[in-house]
Amino acid sequence: MDFRNYKEKYRAALKSANMKENTIKTYCGCMQMYFQHFKKEAEPKAVSAEQIKFYLSGLSSPAYQRQMYGALKNFYIYVINQPKKLQYVPFAKREEKVPIVLSQQEIERIILATNNLKHKLIIILLYSFGIRRQELIDMQFSWIDRQNMFLKVKGKGNKERLIPIQERILNIMEQYYKQYRPNQYMIEGAKGAKYSPTSISKIIKRAAAKAGVRKEVTAHTFRHSYATHLLDHGISLREIQVLLGHSSSKTTERYTTVSSVHLNQLYSPIQSINL
Structure with missing residues (x-):
């Protein structure tokens, strides 16, 4: 074979x-x-x-x-046209792990410990929008809707969703744009290429260490923290599901609560952070 x-x-x-x-x-x-x-x-x-x-x-x-x-x-x-081949083959269950969540004070320390504007923006975007690392890498400046204050995000399977933008986050993004002049992607690597996932991980680890945060911090930690902090402020499970781009509510159920607010009026946890 x-x-x-x-x-x-x-x-x-x-x-x-x-x-x-x-x-x-x-x-x-x-x-x-x-x-x-x-x-x-x-x-x-x-x-x-x-x-x-x-x-x-x-x-x-x-x-x-x-x-x-x-x-x-x-x-x-x-390829083989045997759609039922794995019908009776069990799918390995995902281990149920409690996600690591940072406090807002820890996130603030990490942001303030990061002097490089591009590196700072990477952390701010991961937390303020609760996006996945790959979603950040794929993000383009043209996806910002300044008139309605939304950011378009492309998630798994190229599914699109809209996330509200805070005014001061937009100001930081524009400040970054003026300094770095990226061509297409929000965060660009050498010669306008997409930024490296490994580079993002290294930036986060260095920033967390510099801030004295002893937890294991990854890009996804900011996503978990974003969802948890929304929950703490009474945002509903359904709205968190929409913001995170989860296709099933079961994925979001670790952040269970009840509330109802229009999306573009939602609290964003970045509001409580000094930048």
Whole structure:
């Protein structure tokens, strides 16, 4: 069994399904590992569901099992035309972990400890909009609606959502624009390329260490903190779901509450932070 015979067809299928390049790369890597394991089989169709089940159970972690499951499911649906191949193969359950949440005082210390304007803006945007790291990387200046004070965000599966912008956050974004003059993306790397995910992680870790915050801080920590602080101010679960771009309320249920306010009048936790 040779993955090279299927690679381009698989890549094209994932691309037509509007998957991001990073996801396509990850899934293709998973399939290479899968084909290496079953290289003695003549064809992918020859691998039984029971063999797949045993293979998945032997992978290093539940997270990797879920990733491989996703890669295999798409492969057998789009390339091999066996949509029911994994029907009775169990999907590894996600470990229920309590998310790390920063206090507003800790976030304020991290922001104030960051002198570089671009680095400061990265942290401010992650927290004030509760966006994912990749959403920040993909963000463009043209997505700002100054008239209605909204920012368009493209999430997973290219799903778009609108998040209210605070006046002072817009002022910081415009101050940053005047200094750095980015061409397309909000935060650009060398020669106008998209910013590196690794660089964002390093900026956050350095800022947290400098601020004396001992918790493990990642880009997603600001997203968890954003949702939790909205909850603390009485914002409803449904509104938090919309702001975070969750397709299911179950994903948002860790931040349970009841409230009802129009989106563009919502409190933003960045209002309580000194910038």
